[in-house]
Amino acid sequence: MKKMNRRQFGKSVAAAAATAYAGTAMQHLAFGQPEPMALRYPKGFLWGCATAAYQVEGGAQADGRGPSVWDTFSHTPGKTYHGETGDVADDSYHLYKEDIGLLKALGVSTYRMSISWSRVFPSGTTPLNPKGLDYYNRVIDELLANNITPYVTLFHWDLPQALPGGWRNRDTSKAFSDYAGFVAKKLSDRVQHFMTTNEFVCFTDLGYRYGQFAPGLRLGDAEANQVRHHGILAHGLGVQAIRANTPKETQVGLAENAVVYVPVMETKEHIEAAEKATREDNAPFLTALMEGKYIESYLQQVGANAPKVEPGDMEAIASPLDFVGLNIYTPTYVRADDSAKGYAVEPNPSSYPHMYSPWLTLGPECIYWGVRNVCDLWKPKGIYITENGTSSDDVLSPEGRVEDVDRVMYLRNHLTHLHRAVDEGYPVKGYFLWSLMDNFEWADGYSKRFGIHYVDFKTLKRTPKLSAEWYRNVIAQNRVE
Ligand code: PNW
Numbered sequence: 238m239k240k241m242n243r244r245q246f247g248k249s250v251a252a253a254a255a256t257a258y259a260g261t262a263m264q265h266l267a268f269g270q271p272e273p274m275a276l277r278y279p280k281g282f283l284w285g286c287a288t289a290a291y292q293v294e295g296g297a298q299a300d301g302r303g304p305s306v307w308d309t310f311s312h313t314p315g316k317t318y319h320g321e322t323g324d325v326a327d328d329s330y331h332l333y334k335e336d337i338g339l340l341k342a343l344g345v346s347t348y349r350m351s352i353s354w355s356r357v358f359p360s361g362t363t364p365l366n367p368k369g370l371d372y373y374n375r376v377i378d379e380l381l382a383n384n385i386t387p388y389v390t391l392f393h394w395d396l397p398q399a400l401p402g403g404w405r406n407r408d409t410s411k412a413f414s415d416y417a418g419f420v421a422k423k424l425s426d427r428v429q430h431f432m433t434t435n436e437f438v439c440f441t442d443l444g445y446r447y448g449q450f451a452p453g454l455r456l457g458d459a460e461a462n463q464v465r466h467h468g469i470l471a472h473g474l475g476v477q478a479i480r481a482n483t484p485k486e487t488q489v490g491l492a493e494n495a496v497v498y499v500p501v502m503e504t505k506e507h508i509e510a511a512e513k514a515t516r517e518d519n520a521p522f523l524t525a526l527m528e529g530k531y532i533e534s535y536l537q538q539v540g541a542n543a544p545k546v547e548p549g550d551m552e553a554i555a556s557p558l559d560f561v562g563l564n565i566y567t568p569t570y571v572r573a574d575d576s577a578k579g580y581a582v583e584p585n586p587s588s589y590p591h592m593y594s595p596w597l598t599l600g601p602e603c604i605y606w607g608v609r610n611v612c613d614l615w616k617p618k619g620i621y622i623t624e625n626g627t628s629s630d631d632v633l634s635p636e637g638r639v640e641d642v643d644r645v646m647y648l649r650n651h652l653t654h655l656h657r658a659v660d661e662g663y664p665v666k667g668y669f670l671w672s673l674m675d676n677f678e679w680a681d682g683y684s685k686r687f688g689i690h691y692v693d694f695k696t697l698k699r700t701p702k703l704s705a706e707w708y709r710n711v712i713a714q715n716r717v718e
Pocket of ligand 1: 289292435436439494564671678679687
């Protein structure tokens with residue numbers, strides 16, 4: 238027999254596989270069976286996209302908006318990639334109707350957006366800037382006119398600069414709840430879903446302990462732990478204020494990026510290790526909210542640097558929630574071991590595959606385990622995936638196309654694993670893709686694109702990427718394609 242070279246061999250295998258596949262597809266048709274690979278989602282499952290105010294709005298000084306810590310930080314030399322800022326971003330402040338048009342074309346039923354606190358209250362507290370509030374009224378009315386349900390995050394990191402001491406100051410938690418209660422009251426005739434805060438670790442530790450995010454401080458452990466406490470206290474007081482100011486149907490939750498522990502193998506001991514790690518390593522944040530206390534292992538770990546807790550704090554922090562929103566991007570692998578803790582976190586080898594952002598390692602089973610660990614531990618009433626998506630080295634071709642096959646791969650695999658969670662009965666109600674369009678990616682400036690629409694930051698032109706076309710199909714078919 239004539240020897241085949243590698244390429245020919247590959248071709249003949251592919252041809253054989255294609256024939257076999259066509260055969261199965263025909264059999265399925267003939268026997269009236271469901272199509273192969275159809276990972277159908279339940280009827281009523283919500284598909285959406287997410288953005289955040291400072292990342293998309295621009296209009297930094299429009300109509301009386303006050304500066305936030307991200308305005309100050311991004312304008313400080315050396316803090317963001319090439320000194321980039323959110324001054325203009327996607328200019329959604331002016332182009333919001335076009336953006337809602339993009340949502341409409343995708344066919345999403347929901348949109349997760351956030352409110353810029355300093356647009357509504359330029360100094361963080363009264364007086365109100367009515368024009369700032371008007372903007373959100375216009376956006377929400379436009380969404381509703383297009384049959385898109387708004388999900389509103391009240392705090393996505395853009396703290397009013399004017400609040401003395403920022404999150405170091407306990408008064409900021411109270412200021413947040415006043416603002417949250419006020420805005421929720423104004424919007425609750427049209428908005429039924431509110432999230433208090435987004436990702437505690439990013440606006441506390443990254444801002445105040447590691448200095449990578451606004452306000453760029455490197456405090457010692459005692460102060461940084463106190464900042465964490467003020468963050469979760471703001472959430473708790475915020476939940477109470479929203480409930481006190483809105484009708485009883487209003488649904489309140491948050492969006493949190495709990496560390497997702499994936500067992501190295503699906504055996505009982507490693508699964509238990511993943512659950513234990515989830516509880517202990519999220520102790521300052523989600524665990525405190527769900528259990529109403531700082532658990533023993535955390536208190537031991539922080540010792541004399543434990544946060545100061547006032548009477549009533551933990552009750553507020555543990556205010557019952559209607560849903561928990563999880564922002565899920567990347568896995569952390571864990572295994573059971575004989576140590577006192579009972580588990581060991583596996584660092585990813587440097588050869589591990591990752592997406593365009595170095596922190597975003599690829600392990601799509603994380604979306605399943607993120608849901609499962611949280612649900613098995615704390616049985617929340619409902620779960621949303623409030624963010625999932627990826628950066629990619631997108632290039633706009635001369636013909637105006639962006640073939641982001643890597644993002645499609647990332648999303649397809651995550652939705653496949655999320656389907657498993659839904660199938661096993663975990664109460665996942667919806668999924669928000671991060672993000673509707675490329676935007677200001679915090680300290681990475683505009684160098685990392687997470688959108689399914691490409692944005693030319695010179696002309697502000699939006700162009701759907703391949704991933705937008707793919708997501709439109711997922712939504713239309715209500716299944717992973
Ligand atoms: C989230 N990390 O942030 C935020 O909620 C979004 O505003 C952001 O654009 C998106 O994810 C993509 O980054 C994160 O370093 C930022 O592990 C950094 C990390 C995780 C989440």
